[in-house]
Amino acid sequence: MNWLPSNLFVPLFAQQSTEDIAKIVSEMNNDTTTPMSAVERPADLSSNWLSSEFHFPEAASTFAVTGDYYSIDWLYMFVFWVCVVFFAGIVAAMVYFCVKYRRKDGVIDPQPSTSHNTALEIGWSVGPSFLLIIIFVVGAQGFFDMRIPRDDCEEIQVTASRWNWKFTYPDGDSSAELHLVNKQPTKLVMQSTDVLHSLYIPAFRQKVDVVPGRYTYFYVVPNKEGEYRLSCTEYCGDKHSQMRTLCKVHATPAARKASTQWIEAEYTPWENGERLYKINCSGCHNINKAGTGPAFAGLWGKTENLMKGTVKVDENYIRNSILYPQQDVVAGYGPISKMNSFKGKFTPEQLNYLIAFLKSPAEKPQDNDKPAEGTGEGEKNAEANTEVH
Amino acid sequence: MASAEIRNKIFDTPETNYLNHTRGWKSWAFTLDHKRIGVMYLIGVTIALFLAGAFALVLRWHLFWFEGGFLSNEMYNQMFTLHGAIMVFSFIIPSVPAALGNFVLPMMIGAKDVAFPRMNLMSFYLWIAGTCCLAAAILSGYGLDTGWTFYTPYSIETSTGVIFATFGAFILGFSSIFTGLNFLVTVNTMRAPGQSWFKLPLFLWSLYATSIIQILATPVLGITLLMLIAERTMHIGIFDPKYGGDPVLFQHFFWFYSHPAVYIMILPAMGVISELISVYSQKRIFGYSFIAFSSVAIALLGFLVWGHHMFTSGQSPMVTLIFSAITFTVAIPSAVKVFNWLATLYKGSILLNTPMCYALSFIFLFGIGGLTGLFLGALSTDIHLHDTYFVVAHFHFVMVGGTLTALLGGLFHWWPKMFGRMYNDMLGRISCFLVFAGFNLTFFPQFVMGSRGMPRRYASYDPEFQIFHQWSTFGASILGFGILMSFGVLLYAAFYGKRCGANPFKAASLEWQSSSPPDFHNFIHKPILHDPYDFDSQVYDKDLDTYIPRELADPKTVPPRREPVHH
Numbered sequence: 035m036n037w038l039p040s041n042l043f044v045p046l047f048a049q050q051s052t053e054d055i056a057k058i059v060s061e062m063n064n065d066t067t068t069p070m071s072a073v074e075r076p077a078d079l080s081s082n083w084l085s086s087e088f089h090f091p092e093a094a095s096t097f098a099v100t101g102d103y104y105s106i107d108w109l110y111m112f113v114f115w116v117c118v119v120f121f122a123g124i125v126a127a128m129v130y131f132c133v134k135y136r137r138k139d140g141v142i143d144p145q146p147s148t149s150h151n152t153a154l155e156i157g158w159s160v161g162p163s164f165l166l167i168i169i170f171v172v173g174a175q176g177f178f179d180m181r182i183p184r185d186d187c188e189e190i191q192v193t194a195s196r197w198n199w200k201f202t203y204p205d206g207d208s209s210a211e212l213h214l215v216n217k218q219p220t221k222l223v224m225q226s227t228d229v230l231h232s233l234y235i236p237a238f239r240q241k242v243d244v245v246p247g248r249y250t251y252f253y254v255v256p257n258k259e260g261e262y263r264l265s266c267t268e269y270c271g272d273k274h275s276q277m278r279t280l281c282k283v284h285a286t287p288a289a290r291k292a293s294t295q296w297i298e299a300e301y302t303p304w305e306n307g308e309r310l311y312k313i314n315c316s317g318c319h320n321i322n323k324a325g326t327g328p329a330f331a332g333l334w335g336k337t338e339n340l341m342k343g344t345v346k347v348d349e350n351y352i353r354n355s356i357l358y359p360q361q362d363v364v365a366g367y368g369p370i371s372k373m374n375s376f377k378g379k380f381t382p383e384q385l386n387y388l389i390a391f392l393k394s395p396a397e398k399p400q401d402n403d404k405p406a407e408g409t410g411e412g413e414k415n416a417e418a419n420t421e422v423h
Numbered sequence: 424m425a426s427a428e429i430r431n432k433i434f435d436t437p438e439t440n441y442l443n444h445t446r447g448w449k450s451w452a453f454t455l456d457h458k459r460i461g462v463m464y465l466i467g468v469t470i471a472l473f474l475a476g477a478f479a480l481v482l483r484w485h486l487f488w489f490e491g492g493f494l495s496n497e498m499y500n501q502m503f504t505l506h507g508a509i510m511v512f513s514f515i516i517p518s519v520p521a522a523l524g525n526f527v528l529p530m531m532i533g534a535k536d537v538a539f540p541r542m543n544l545m546s547f548y549l550w551i552a553g554t555c556c557l558a559a560a561i562l563s564g565y566g567l568d569t570g571w572t573f574y575t576p577y578s579i580e581t582s583t584g585v586i587f588a589t590f591g592a593f594i595l596g597f598s599s600i601f602t603g604l605n606f607l608v609t610v611n612t613m614r615a616p617g618q619s620w621f622k623l624p625l626f627l628w629s630l631y632a633t634s635i636i637q638i639l640a641t642p643v644l645g646i647t648l649l650m651l652i653a654e655r656t657m658h659i660g661i662f663d664p665k666y667g668g669d670p671v672l673f674q675h676f677f678w679f680y681s682h683p684a685v686y687i688m689i690l691p692a693m694g695v696i697s698e699l700i701s702v703y704s705q706k707r708i709f710g711y712s713f714i715a716f717s718s719v720a721i722a723l724l725g726f727l728v729w730g731h732h733m734f735t736s737g738q739s740p741m742v743t744l745i746f747s748a749i750t751f752t753v754a755i756p757s758a759v760k761v762f763n764w765l766a767t768l769y770k771g772s773i774l775l776n777t778p779m780c781y782a783l784s785f786i787f788l789f790g791i792g793g794l795t796g797l798f799l800g801a802l803s804t805d806i807h808l809h810d811t812y813f814v815v816a817h818f819h820f821v822m823v824g825g826t827l828t829a830l831l832g833g834l835f836h837w838w839p840k841m842f843g844r845m846y847n848d849m850l851g852r853i854s855c856f857l858v859f860a861g862f863n864l865t866f867f868p869q870f871v872m873g874s875r876g877m878p879r880r881y882a883s884y885d886p887e888f889q890i891f892h893q894w895s896t897f898g899a900s901i902l903g904f905g906i907l908m909s910f911g912v913l914l915y916a917a918f919y920g921k922r923c924g925a926n927p928f929k930a931a932s933l934e935w936q937s938s939s940p941p942d943f944h945n946f947i948h949k950p951i952l953h954d955p956y957d958f959d960s961q962v963y964d965k966d967l968d969t970y971i972p973r974e975l976a977d978p979k980t981v982p983p984r985r986e987p988v989h990h
Contacts, residue, residue, distance in 0.1 A: 131768035176803025236876025247664025275881035
């Protein structure tokens with residue numbers, strides 16, 4: 035039943051090339067990685083609207099297996115059919131009665147008929163209850179599958195803050211995108227540093243709120259490799275709609291490790307700084323577009339107007355702004371800055387990386403390609419300190 | 424049997440009525456007349472509807488482009504918050520009970536006024552004060568960006584005008600309690616002699632059930648909002664995790680009111696539909712007692728299901744299971760009503776005029792709104808659909824497709840009574856069609872994008888959802904035009920419509936035995952009590968061109984009673 039014209043209104047949309055769209059999407063999402071599927075995939079209306087492919091995004095977890103009687107997709111389609119049958123019956127009866135018994139020539143002439151029938155009324159009260167019980171039981175079964183993790187779970191720590199996700203893996207690596215291993219039961223142990231958030235991955239059909247002041251957990255067994263959209267679904271303020279990132283399911287733990295591992299000594303200070311920026315700063319500071327905080331491009335060396343007076347953007351100013359954000363608030367962002375202090379969260383080396391990054395945030399400096407020289411001891415501490423929240 | 428002279432005196436359009444028996448703004452501002460208060464409430468809630476509706480259209484056009492149109496994120500967040508807060512607290516909750524109910528309820532029981540007329544006026548002024556507080560949140564320049572749900576700890580931290588707005592909602596709560604209390608006492612103590620509970624029109628049963636919720640649940644909202652204000656100003660540490668509080672506790676408190684509030688919004692609408700379906704089918708409502716008790720059942724069960732807003736909040740799985748089970752039981756009384764309305768149509772004499780078209784739209788749209796609740800009541804599917812556009816579509820089908828449609832239907836039904844003039848029925852039906860078509864185009868695509876994973880409250884979104892948003896935006900524009908048109912048709916009729924008689928629709932409930940518009944005292948004769956669904960009790964009077972009770976009609980022209988149907 036491909037009765038929905040898939041090209042309706044598309045002309046308005048097709049004026050932009052894929053590259054343009056990719057650029058806009060990437061800027062929208064705080065310059066962090068965006069799954070290409072979110073850019074390339076147009077609204078696919080061609081699939082059969084009576085099948086779960088039409089109603090759902092692609093399925094990538096055990097909760098979404100089509101055909102499994104307790105899966106979400108199966109239950110959704112079951113309820114869908116119950117609704118279609120009941121609704122069609124209701125509307126058909128309504129239309130039929132309105133046509134058949136419509137008032138003709140203004141003559142009021144209702145035909146005698148009973149105004150109550152206890153057996154009928156009890157019947158249509160009790161009858162549908164059986165369907166409701168089926169829906170309830172199957173829904174509850176599916177729910178407990180989603181809420182009770184298996185014992186062999188890998189645990190990944192999630193820290194949500196306005197408007198960044200940070201994922202820390204058992205081996206100590208951390209990243210701004212979520213990297214999982216296919217078929218590996220995983221439990222995300224989540225905490226929030228500020229307000230409510232909610233971690234939602236439509237392809238997994240799973241969603242759990244992240245509540246400040248307590249741990250919540252998100253359990254999933256991914257079963258398909260690929261890149262999926264991860265969004266915040268509990269309203270959390272200005273950039274709620276930009277608190278989106280990527281969830282990547284890898285084939286093997288080794289492949290995952292290759293994506294998450296980050297040895298600071300192997301990268302330039304600028305690259306280390308960019309990584310720290312993506313995990314910690316990009317929620318509020320875009321590179322090019324001023325948002326909740328000032329943009330970073332062109333910041334270095336310029337004279338910034340503050341709430342009181344001006345300041346030249348140099349190492350001291352950057353350090354001050356990161357550690358004591360309420361001290362020198364930029365004009366237009368006050369009187370009280372929305373930024374929390376990062377005191378104790380960055381090591382001196384990491385502050386250096388960030389400064390290196392801020393000197394040229396828009397593009398990687400060309401002439402500075404050799405690896406940073408780090409003292410072995412310092413690197414270790416730096417790595418360990420990123421885990422401090 | 425009365426003479427033609429008496430009939431004319433009772434039923435002909437009077438020279439003085441409640442609208443013109445006194446003049447000047449003071450006679451309105453200090454009136455204790457339930458009819459005038461009802462009309463003032465109607466004007467108030469209509470302004471709130473247009474204000475919040477304008478916000479909705481701005482939001483929809485902003486979302487026409489996936490990267491967001493012309494609003495900054497901050498503006499977008501403030502706009503959806505004010506859209507929700509004004510629609511819920513200032514429009515939907517008072518719409519049917521305080522505007523239509525105020526006008527109709529005392530007349531339906533043959534009374535002169537409500538039990539506490541001063542309290543009734545106070546309720547209206549509290550409504551103004553509360554709405555002004557909400558509006559002050561905008562005008563003060565701080566705005567409000569918490570969402571209408573005021574979830575903590577965001578509402579504790581944000582720099583916007585949360586205290587103003589929550590204080591406004593607090594005051595509006597009292598307005599709602601006053602109306603509810605008034606209606607309870609009025610229905611209990613002031614029914615016409617011989618009017619037993621089972622001779623009440625079903626609209627009154629639904630208003631009665633609503634009133635029970637209003638006076639039992641609204642105080643909880645008041646306490647919650649006061650605690651929120653205390654938390655913001657004094658950090659008492661009840662909701663804020665920084666001070667040892669629990670943000671999920673706020674959600675429990677909030678939904679303990681706000682879920683029953685959903686039934687404050689929909690029950691009166693169901694009552695209106697029960698009236699319209701039976702009058703325009705000219706047939707006794709099918710299963711009176713099932714409909715009446717289903718209202719009470721919904722009101723009571725509505726108190727036990729608040730946790731279904733929190734399936735993903737991390738509350739205990741066992742509690743979640745229980746809330747899901749009770750949620751499904753609410754489906755049954757709602758379904759019973761729909762089946763009974765359909766059975767009422769069977770073998771009726773169905774007039775497809777404007778109010779009936781709205782009533783049939785209600786059955787269609789509420790059918791979808793109610794059935795999609797099954798997806799959300801079931802635990803596993805709710806996890807996927809929670810906080811997506813599926814939920815947005817679901818509650819708009821119930822709140823707009825249900826309550827707003829019923830309000831419009833009720834207005835077209837009682838408008839001739841309120842102003843003594845008839846509207847243009849063809850234009851009315853066109854407005855109904857526009858509302859119906861625009862509404863479906865707006866919200867149907869939202870189901871699909873919701874189940875495909877489009878989260879709520881997003882100022883920008885992934886390009887794959889753009890096509891759905893574009894349909895939705897076009898639909899919203901049509902819907903907005905349809906609503907404007909329906910109010911235009913009504914407003915024109917109130918001033919320039921053709922004069923109409925006391926009972927143009929052959930309705931049998933007592934309010935139709937007053938003149939149109941009614942006298943200040945409602946009735947200048949003692950109304951003759953029939954069963955409210957015994958339409959054969961009314962007969963056509965040629966001289967008056969309207970329907971009057973058979974007892975008062977000219978005996979020479981009265982047709983014999985129809986075959987008594989089995990009751």
